[in-house]
Amino acid sequence: DKGVRELLLAFSALPCDHVKLMILGSKSSWTVSDSYVDEIRTLAEKLQGKVIVTGEIPHDKIGEYLKAADVAVLPPLWEEPASNAILECMMAGLPLITTDSGGSSEYCDADASYVLPRDEGLIRNITAAMEELYQDSSKRVEMGKIAKEFGMKFTAENHAKEVFTALGNQIARQ
Numbered sequence: 001d002k003g004v005r006e007l008l009l010a011f012s013a014l015p016c017d018h019v020k021l022m023i024l025g026s027k028s029s030w031t032v033s034d035s036y037v038d039e040i041r042t043l044a045e046k047l048q049g050k051v052i053v054t055g056e057i058p059h060d061k062i063g064e065y066l067k068a069a070d071v072a073v074l075p076p077l078w079e080e081p082a083s084n085a086i087l088e089c090m091m092a093g094l095p096l097i098t099t100d101s102g103g104s105s106e107y108c109d110a111d112a113s114y115v116l117p118r119d120e121g122l123i124r125n126i127t128a129a130m131e132e133l134y135q136d137s138s139k140r141v142e143m144g145k146i147a148k149e150f151g152m153k154f155t156a157e158n159h160a161k162e163v164f165t166a167l168g169n170q171i172a173r174q
Contacts, residue, residue, distance in 0.1 A: 003075030003099065005036070008043040008051070010073075010126035016134050022052040024065055066092035070140060071133050073097040075126060077118055080104055090151030095143035097129045107154075112147035 004023060011021045023044075044051040057065060066072070072089035079102035086107045089096055096113035098104045099122070105115040114129040116122060133140045152158070 001076060001078040001080075003077050004040055005043065006075055006077070006123050007073055007126065008040065008047070010123045010130065011051070012043065012047055013123070013127045014130055014134070016131065019130075019134060020050050020052060021047070022054065022065065022069065024054050024057055024062065062088060063092060066094060069094055071095050071097065071130065073126065073130065074104070075099045075116070075122065076101045076104055078102070083107060087151055087154045090147040091154070092151075093144040093148035095133055095140055095147055097126060097133075109146055109150035112143045112150055 007021070007023075011019075044053060054065065066089060069089075069092075072086075072092075072094040074083065074085055074089065074096065076083065076099055082103045086096065086098060086104060090108070090112065096108055097116065098108060098113060099116050099118050101118060108115060114125075116125045116129065133143070
């Protein structure tokens with residue numbers, strides 16, 4: 001559902017030697033054995049050390065991992081209603097590559113993200129977006145700045161202010 005298989009296939013086609021893919025989180029810490037996890041392991045092993053699978057990460061440590069990244073790729077395939085991961089990546093100042101699934105595209109700033117259709121060209125389009133951001137560091141930096149500014153609109157403090165303002169306005173009208 002999260003598009004990890006598609007991400008690995010897109011990453012394997014990336015014509016850049018000096019990049020690594022870090023997959024944060026896990027499906028049962030990747031310790032279970034089912035056909036999907038086995039396929040992911042096989043794809044990652046074929047990339048000979050270019051893929052890091054972190055396993056489970058405590059929520060308060062995610063920001064530390066995001067600081068090590070240059071780009072976030074979150075290509076959900078299902079109708080994901082609202083991804084906290086997208087907001088976390090944007091708050092960390094990462095340009096984003098995602099899909100048009102559910103609420104994912106609604107949580108993105110168009111100038112800070114690539115929102116790709118979930119069609120037969122998805123893997124090719126993820127590869128192209130990653131390659132473009134790899135080749136154009138100034139675009140990557142600019143998109144990251146926009147992402148951070150946009151993502152900070154979604155802090156708990158800002159949300160609380162909006163709620164209390166709305167409540168205050170409602171009370172004032174009564």
